[in-house]
Amino acid sequence: MQLYKLLLVVILGSSIAASIVLFGDSPSLRGSLIHRVRRWILNSLQSSVSFYRSVDNRTNGGLTWCLEWSIPVFYVSVITGCFYLFFTETYLEVLPLNIKHSIFHNLYIFATITLVYLSTILVTYTDPGRISSSTMAHRASTFFPYNDLIFHPKDCATCKLPKPARSKHCSTCGHCIMLYDHHCIWVNNCIGYYNYRWFFLFLVSNINLLFYGGLLSYWSLVDQFPSTSWWHRITSTTNANKTTGVFLILCSIFVVITSLFTALHLRYLYLGVTTNECDKWSELEYLVELGTLYKILDKNFPENYVEKSMVHDKSTDSYLQAYISLRNERILFVEGDESIPQMEPVISVEKDLVNIYDLGFWGNVNERLWNVYQI
Numbered sequence: 311m312q313l314y315k316l317l318l319v320v321i322l323g324s325s326i327a328a329s330i331v332l333f334g335d336s337p338s339l340r341g342s343l344i345h346r347v348r349r350w351i352l353n354s355l356q357s358s359v360s361f362y363r364s365v366d367n368r369t370n371g372g373l374t375w376c377l378e379w380s381i382p383v384f385y386v387s388v389i390t391g392c393f394y395l396f397f398t399e400t401y402l403e404v405l406p407l408n409i410k411h412s413i414f415h416n417l418y419i420f421a422t423i424t425l426v427y428l429s430t431i432l433v434t435y436t437d438p439g440r441i442s443s444s445t446m447a448h449r450a451s452t453f454f455p456y457n458d459l460i461f462h463p464k465d466c467a468t469c470k471l472p473k474p475a476r477s478k479h480c481s482t483c484g485h486c487i488m489l490y491d492h493h494c495i496w497v498n499n500c501i502g503y504y505n506y507r508w509f510f511l512f513l514v515s516n517i518n519l520l521f522y523g524g525l526l527s528y529w530s531l532v533d534q535f536p537s538t539s540w541w542h543r544i545t546s547t548t549n550a551n552k553t554t555g556v557f558l559i560l561c562s563i564f565v566v567i568t569s570l571f572t573a574l575h576l577r578y579l580y581l582g583v584t585t586n587e588c589d590k591w592s593e594l595e596y597l598v599e600l601g602t603l604y605k606i607l608d609k610n611f612p613e614n615y616v617e618k619s620m621v622h623d624k625s626t627d628s629y630l631q632a633y634i635s636l637r638n639e640r641i642l643f644v645e646g647d648e649s650i651p652q653m654e655p656v657i658s659v660e661k662d663l664v665n666i667y668d669l670g671f672w673g674n675v676n677e678r679l680w681n682v683y684q685i
């Protein structure tokens with residue numbers, strides 16, 4: 311009970327502090343207690359950040375390293391604790407005998423647990439496709455082509471190496487990653503070309519764990535007290551029932567969240583994009599909506615697309631209609647220039663822009679899960 315009270319105080323306290331920080335700067339509150347509390351909270355946050363940075367510098371990045379690994383350690387500890395409680399409470403005391411003595415269910419429980427640990431190890435420790443000078447030397451010819459829309463030839467400012475199309479620099483890992491999807495905090499590793507399959511297996515194994523765990527918990531409770539309410543079954547009976555009830559609630563909530571997240575990745579596979587590319591396509595979509603993305607029709611021009619924008623001309627102190635490079639945001643030409651190439655506005659993302667990386671759903675699945683492509 312003490313723990314619940316503590317949790318309640320922490321949640322209430324942080325909500326009040328967040329509200330004070332968000333709304334405490336309004337002019338009507340200047341000089342009031344709320345305004346002073348807000349300043350104190352912000353100063354404390356700033357001191358905490360400075361303290362964090364100084365400790366991190368003194369330990370040579372050790373503090374950040376500990377924080378990054380604390381989430382995977384937390385995840386593995388929680389599932390291990392749940393497995394222990396499942397066997398000592400649910401399996402031993404309340405699981406129906408026909409399931410407990412079934413070879414199929416015992417094997418399935420073993421496979422479910424093994425798959426969760428195995429996929430976690432694989433996604434955590436597999437190289438996602440870090441780009442090094444040796445990768446550049448041996449694989450450069452097989453990298454994806456640049457599409458001149460969301461990927462352009464350029465060097466990584468940190469690695470000082472050419473940045474292949476579909477790659478991105480991860481500041482947490484300190485490398486550019488081939489076919490970068492995202493940095494997954496649950497396994498403290500990037501998800502890229504070589505470990506997306508293990509990431510997908512990690513998602514599927516967790517859905518299976520939550521769905522099957524929820525089902526076992528439901529079967530353990532459903533026939534015990536046919537005439538009583540579910541709340542009574544979970545709260546007012548034995549410890550084994552309470553634990554199994556908590557499993558049922560947690561599995562029901564997290565199976566929905568994990569399935570929705572997996573469905574999002576299936577959609578990305580269908581569209582032929584990564585999580586990182588989805589953001590980039592959204593930015594282009596926004597430009598098309600504004601009517602400011604133009605396609606250059608002159609084949610000899612070095613770039614295929616430009617963004618129309620207003621820029622300030624210091625010499626005349628006026629604003630000019632300019633066309634900006636998508637590669638490096640440099641002004642290529644302004645309205646009225648003689649060298650202005652022939653171009654037309656992009657009206658629709660679907661009709662006018664081609665995603666050259668989309669190989670169709672099964673092609674994308676083969677490429678991302680089995681690495682069946684030219685690389």
Ligand SMILES: [Zn+2]
Pocket residue numbers: 466467468469470478479480484485486
């Ligand atoms: Zn880099």
Ligand SMILES: [Zn+2]
Pocket residue numbers: 480481482483484492493494499500501
């Ligand atoms: Zn990373």
